Amino acid sequence: xxxxxxxxxxxxxxxxxxxxxxxxxxxxxxxxxxxxxxxxxxxxxxxxxxxxxxxxxxxxxxxxxxxxxxxxxxxxxxxxxxxxxxxxxxxxxxxxxxxxxxxxxxxxxxxxxxxxxxxxxxxxxxxxxxxxxxxxxxxxxxxxxxxxxxxxxxxxxxxxxxxxxxxxxxxxxxxxxxxxxxxxxxxxxxxxxxxxxxxxxxxxxxxxxxxxxxxxxxxxxxxxxxxxxxxxxxxxxxxxxxxxxxxxxxxxxxxxxxxxxxxxxxxxxxxxxxxxxxxxxxxxxxxxxxxxxxxxxxxxxxxxxxxxxxxxxxxxxxxxxxxxxxxxxxxxxxxxxxxxxxxxxxxxxxxxxxxxxxxxxxxxxxxxxxxxxxxxxxxxxxxxxxxxxxxxxxxxxxxxxxxxxxxxxxxxxxxxxxxxxxxxxxxxxxxxxxxxxxxxxxxxxxxxxxxxxxxxxxxxxxxxxxxxxxxxxxxxxxxxxxxxxxxxxxxxxxxxxxxxxxxxxxxxxxxxxxxxxxxxxxxxxxxxxxxxxxxxxxxxxxxxxxxxxxxxxxxxxxxxxxxxxxxxx
Numbered sequence: 001x002x003x004x005x006x007x008x009x010x011x012x013x014x015x016x017x018x019x020x021x022x023x024x025x026x027x028x029x030x031x032x033x034x035x036x037x038x039x040x041x042x043x044x045x046x047x048x049x050x051x052x053x054x055x056x057x058x059x060x061x062x063x064x065x066x067x068x069x070x071x072x073x074x075x076x077x078x079x080x081x082x083x084x085x086x087x088x089x090x091x092x093x094x095x096x097x098x099x100x101x102x103x104x105x106x107x108x109x110x111x112x113x114x115x116x117x118x119x120x121x122x123x124x125x126x127x128x129x130x131x132x133x134x135x136x137x138x139x140x141x142x143x144x145x146x147x148x149x150x151x152x153x154x155x156x157x158x159x160x161x162x163x164x165x166x167x168x169x170x171x172x173x174x175x176x177x178x179x180x181x182x183x184x185x186x187x188x189x190x191x192x193x194x195x196x197x198x199x200x201x202x203x204x205x206x207x208x209x210x211x212x213x214x215x216x217x218x219x220x221x222x223x224x225x226x227x228x229x230x231x232x233x234x235x236x237x238x239x240x241x242x243x244x245x246x247x248x249x250x251x252x253x254x255x256x257x258x259x260x261x262x263x264x265x266x267x268x269x270x271x272x273x274x275x276x277x278x279x280x281x282x283x284x285x286x287x288x289x290x291x292x293x294x295x296x297x298x299x300x301x302x303x304x305x306x307x308x309x310x311x312x313x314x315x316x317x318x319x320x321x322x323x324x325x326x327x328x329x330x331x332x333x334x335x336x337x338x339x340x341x342x343x344x345x346x347x348x349x350x351x352x353x354x355x356x357x358x359x360x361x362x363x364x365x366x367x368x369x370x371x372x373x374x375x376x377x378x379x380x381x382x383x384x385x386x387x388x389x390x391x392x393x394x395x396x397x398x399x400x401x402x403x404x405x406x407x408x409x410x411x412x413x414x415x416x417x418x419x420x421x422x423x424x425x426x427x428x429x430x431x432x433x434x435x436x437x438x439x440x441x442x443x444x445x446x447x448x449x450x451x452x453x454x455x456x457x458x459x460x461x462x463x464x465x466x467x468x469x470x471x472x473x474x475x476x477x478x479x480x481x482x483x484x485x486x487x488x489x490x491x492x493x494x495x496x497x498x499x500x501x502x503x504x505x506x507x508x509x510x511x512x513x514x515x516x517x518x519x520x521x522x523x524x525x526x527x528x529x530x531x532x533x534x535x536x537x538x539x540x541x542x543x544x545x546x547x548x549x550x551x552x553x554x555x556x557x558x559x560x561x562x563x564x565x566x567x568x569x
Contacts, residue, residue: 107149115140115162126445131437134168138430142474145423145521148537153419156426169433177428181390182239182478183421186527188393189243190417193251193528195397195406196372199364202252207351207358209249210256214347217269217339221330224250224273225280229326232284232291233315235379237389238513239524242281244375244393247528250277254534256354257341261533270534272339276330278529279517279547283329285525286513287322289314293389294480298509301487305495307505316566317506321559325514325551332550337543364405371399416531427477427521435481443472444489451493458498462507463556465494469508470552473515473522483512503568507555514551517544 118136123129141159145152163169177183196202213219228246235241254260254270261270285292289299289311299309361369378392400406411417434440447468451461469490476482487508494504516523520530520540530540563569 102150103154104147104149107147108144111140111143111147111149111155114143124442126442127439128437130168131434131439131442133166134163134430134434134437135439137163137166137168138434138475141427141430145427146537146541151419153422156423159430160426163430169429173433174429175425177425177432178421180425180428181388182524183425183428185237185239185390185393186243186424186524187417187421188390188397189240189247189528190414190420190531191397191406191411192244192372192375192393192400193248194410194414195368195400196248197252197255198410199368199405200358200362201365201368202248203256204355204358204361204365205249206252206256207355209253210351211348211355214351215343215345217272217342217344218330218334220253220269221273221276221334224253224277225326225330228277228281229284229287233288235291235376237379237524238281238285238292239528240375240379240389240393242278242525243528244372244379244396246277246281247274247525247532250274250529251532256351257344257347259341259534266534267339268341269339270532271539272333272337274529274532274534275337275540275543276333278525279329279333279543280326281525281529282514282516282523283322283325283551285516285523286510287315287318292479292513294478294483294512295509297480298483298487298505298512301483302491302505302509305488305491305501305505307501309502309505309509313502314506314509317559317563317568318510320562321555322510324554324558328550328554329547333543333547336546337539364403367403367405368400371396371405374399416533420527420531424477424521424527428481431475431477431481434475440475440486441489444486447472448489448493452496456497458494459560461497462494462499462504465490465497465499466507466511466556467552470511470515470548471518473518477521479512479516479523482515483509487512500569503563506563506568507559511552511555514555515548517548517551519544 115136118139119133121132123132137159140162141155144150144155144158148155150158160169160174164171164174193202209220209223213223224246228241231241231245235245250273251270254268254273257269259265259268259270259273285295289295289309295314299314302309375392375396378387378395379389382388382392397406401408401411447465451465451468454461454464456464469486472486473482491501491504491508494508495501513523516526518541520526520537529535530537535543
């Protein structure tokens with residue numbers, strides 16, 4: 001029937017369109033039929049046909065000023081210029097502003113130029129072309145992580161895409177770290193922290209801490225630093241300790257005190273608090289063998305070199321430099337990067353009032369406390385029964401999902417978790433294959449050769465070796481990868497230069513954690529704290545480098561004197 005009457009139907013449609021666009025004469029009556037349209041997601045309603053200059057795609061402007069099918073760049077203009085309930089025709093050619101760049105082209109071009117320059121330079125003797133090209137892509141990606149022409153996850157995807165398009169890495173190699181434990185542990189920690197805050201448990205604990213230590217921001221900070229240091233020997237994953245426990249608590253404290261990056265109040269307290277907690281997490285991780293998952297690897301590698309390290313010896317040797325750094329960091333950063341709110345004399349009383357308003361613990365709070373308690377217990381004792389840190393975190397998350405405290409939709413909408421998982425896993429993969437392709441071994445051998453040929457005293461040689469070992473961490477996305485690639489080589493050259501073996505093994509092992517302060521990706525606690533959005537990346541790198549100098553000076557200076565006292569040299 002349609003085919004038979006198609007000419008008649010087309011004529012009627014054109015007549016209706018012409019009638020709609022013809023301006024009505026003064027005093028003349030127009031007869032325009034009402035046409036019924038159904039707006040997507042809205043109830044059906046009568047919409048008056050108006051202003052149809054051509055048969056171009058139309059846009060529906062609903063009664064609530066919402067628009068469907070309209071480019072975002074002109075939707076606001078359309079909804080403001082037309083009466084609700086009208087159909088507006090938009091000429092795509094007239095409104096198309098061309099490409100709307102999603103990247104900062106200047107920054108992106110700089111990153112590409114860095115990678116391209118490295119790519120065309122011939123590799124030095126002893127480095128394969130594959131390793132050199134991967135280094136070029138890795139440096140370009142690191143430049144992107146620092147300058148951020150795109151969000152971090154997008155930068156990482158560009159890096160992985162370039163590595164596969166050029167044939168440097170296979171798909172399996174490029175995405176190998178997505179099967180690694182640490183990135184997923186960090187993502188799950190974000191989801192657990194969501195339950196910690198949404199349930200109200202975070203607010204309750206935060207108000208409790210404020211009621212006791214809340215007269216000053218500095219007092220609050222020291223209480224968190226102390227809590228993290230006490231937990232460090234019991235929880236052998238800094239990512240779990242920081243992301244699953246301390247970061248959610250610190251964030252709840254900031255929100256309770258009115259410091260929220262979404263409202264532009266991050267400097268009120270949160271920027272200082274988050275940066276301090278992160279820096280101190282790197283120190284506490286180096287103070288105990290059981291405070292970081294990679295520390296036992298250093299102990300095993302030292303044992304292979306004939307040096308036995310006990311838990312007590314490690315803790316004793318790190319006690320003085322570690323405690324000094326933990327006490328110094330909050331006070332020094334308080335001067336250099338001060339919070340806007342320093343004294344809060346009324347905070348304890350207000351916190352008690354808020355606690356009274358919260359009343360007894362809700363069911364969600366009890367469920368969250370139970371889930372986190374089980375998770376922490378598994379983090380502490382799970383290794384003895386074969387349960388790793390990710391399995392422990394998933395156990396806690398599963399409890400929250402099943403009981404409805406957290407929904408999977410909320411987990412999916414947690415952009416920070418997925419973005420962190422993406423860029424961190426990408427960097428781990430590229431750094432791991434730099435080692436597999438032999439670049440790290442070549443770099444280590446060159447450093448060993450240079451230092452060994454300087455003829456320095458063992459103290460001077462060890463200071464230089466430690467500094468080079470420390471700052472080479474810019475190439476690594478995890479302490480475990482750094483230890484596995486360079487610890488043995490640097491330990492060997494230190495001993496060859498006359499450094500006492502136990503001293504060298506302990507210092508390199510402990511500083512393998514502290515050097516995580518340098519970047520947003522160098523240790524498991526960095527992504528959770530950085531992901532909260534309180535500290536800009538430029539400030540993160542600025543304070544990370546400054547405190548790296550402080551920590552090295554304390555560890556080698558005060559630590560060296562302490563090691564003399566306890567007989568390490």
